[in-house]
Amino acid sequence: MRTRTRIAVIGVGNEFRRDDGVGWAVLARLRERAARRPLPPGTVLATCDGDPGRLIGLWEGTDLAVVVDAAHAHPGTPGRVHRLELDAGCLAHPPTTSSHGLGLGEAVELARALGRLPERLIVYAVEGADGALGTGLSPAVEDAVEPLVTAVEFELARHQGTTAGRPA
Structure with a gap:
């Protein structure tokens, strides 16, 4: 029997393409902190190159997936962070695009079509x-x-606070 991953935190990008490595940098810092302050049980930290199939595989079946990725915006403000939330099957289209050929939006749409979105993204x-x-x-x-x-x-x-008291 497969144990369900409750939470996936995914850093997307390429650490050898300068700012495209921001997701990997965030994951590295989270790993450092987790050594001192454990993350909630069932949390998986993963890096990904942005391939839609790999992203879907990492977040499939989770209650929560948090993805950190670099983006291009025109006009852009380097370092500006956009927070997007997919809940109830609806994701607003941001004024940014992924720094990858096939973006996160395509992975979300593919996962939606396949019924493999996380409960919350x-x-x-x-x-x-x-x-x-x-x-x-x-x-x-x-x-x-x-x-x-x-x-x-x-x-x-x-x-973790919203799932306290819910059966596993």
């Missing part, structure tokens, strides 16, 4: 400044990492 899309080859985030995107980690921890705590 929260996306943090961070506007990037530099998607060139290389490592390290631009200063504006680096400044967004710590507040993002705090925001993700808040989402997990809030979810």
